[in-house]
Amino acid sequence: MNMDSPRSESIPDPAVRRLSLYLRQLEEWHRQNRPTISSKELGQSLSLTDAQVRKDLAYFGQFGHPGIGYHVEDLIARVRRILGTDKLWNVLLVGAGNLGRAMMGYRGFSAKGFNLVAVFDADPAKTGAKLGNFTVLPMEKLQPTIQTLDIRLAILAVPADFAQIVANQLIEAGIKGLLNFAPVSLNIPENIATNSVDLAVQLEQLSFQISTLKNS
Amino acid sequence: MNMDSPRSESIPDPAVRRLSLYLRQLEEWHRQNRPTISSKELGQSLSLTDAQVRKDLAYFGQFGHPGIGYHVEDLIARVRRILGTDKLWNVLLVGAGNLGRAMMGYRGFSAKGFNLVAVFDADPAKTGAKLGNFTVLPMEKLQPTIQTLDIRLAILAVPADFAQIVANQLIEAGIKGLLNFAPVSLNIPENIATNSVDLAVQLEQLSFQISTLKNS
Incomplete structure (x- = not known):
């Protein structure tokens, strides 16, 4: 199973909607040259708990690095691939x-x-x-x-x-x-x-x- | 408790969204002069089961009449009151x-x-x-x-x-x-x-x- 191409039936619609919102926020941080962020920061920016962020992303694979958080640029690339917007x-x-x-x-x-x-x-x-x-x-x-x-x-x-x-x-x-x-x-x-x-x-x-x- | 003014916390957001879609469909039937409809017809028009329709409406009170279904005009008036659009x-x-x-x-x-x-x-x-x-x-x-x-x-x-x-x-x-x-x-x-x-x-x-x- 390719973790970046999950069957859509297995993933709740709200998690996919939040994935778009995570991406939007990550793109904003990327414009501000932030190299890494934590699930807590990502959650706070959307009024969500860090547990919710981790749970949502876990549907699609393993992204975070203990003690570092998420690499912004890397996470953007992977979320775009999941959402299909790595292509035009x-x-x-x-x-x-x-x-x-x-x-x-x-x-x-x-x-x-x-x-x-x-x-x-x-x-x-x-x-x-x-x-x-x-x-x-x-x-x-x-x-x-x-x-x-x-x-x-x-x-x-x-x-x-x-x-x-x-x-x-x-x-x-x-x-x-x-x-x-x-x-x-x-x-x-x-x-x-x-x-x-x-x-x-x-x-x-x-x-x-x-x-x-x-x-x- | 006024059943037409429930506390919003107790009702799932998707049920409230569907309430708007029920209303939209009911208004269409009202323009076509339909006096009554069944939960099955209401469900089919939105690709939902009749059980889902009855469950959603039950959050807000008792609307249907056994063997008759819902009075379209009456249900429109009550849903508008619930959604707050009985006023301008x-x-x-x-x-x-x-x-x-x-x-x-x-x-x-x-x-x-x-x-x-x-x-x-x-x-x-x-x-x-x-x-x-x-x-x-x-x-x-x-x-x-x-x-x-x-x-x-x-x-x-x-x-x-x-x-x-x-x-x-x-x-x-x-x-x-x-x-x-x-x-x-x-x-x-x-x-x-x-x-x-x-x-x-x-x-x-x-x-x-x-x-x-x-x-x-």
């Missing part, structure tokens, strides 16, 4: 509305190894338009573009009513992972990776917390 | 960049009872500008605006390096809940509700899933 990923976007435009302008993607390489829209009024570095493509170009540019990830920023149709088109055209911003639950085959962000649901979770904090 | 919430935004502009144009917030009522930016080059229905306000107006408009929720769409400073200003000015889009872990007091969305982390979770699906 070409990403496409469907939906050239407000949210889609924000994605086009977001510099945080390329810093993490995700290159937005193509933008699509089903609306003929939008296709052909030049937005920043992108020319908005019609959906008919989906399949050839995915093949030519070896794209496996897609960001879905379309209205709720169209999300399932577009998701089906993307999967049929060869996309392996979908980040969905439409406020709807998609029906997606099990061998396709998905993640959803519903902006209103995020606020709703806050209003719940505030309402219950007040009453408790 | 005034929301402010800090950060008038690409992502902030997408938030300003996002119609999904008001549909859920969240009214974006003010936009701020620390950059003097941006303040005073008219963006859609908003005039971008300087940070000095934070406290009086929060008080005048009774704002308790804030969306943070600022660069990582400024996020903690702005979060501190917001909390000092009276904000009770923060939705943070900056790619950084914030240090926030326990009595303040927070939720974070890091767009690159969302893609990273997909690249992990694809990498491990392939290897498993």
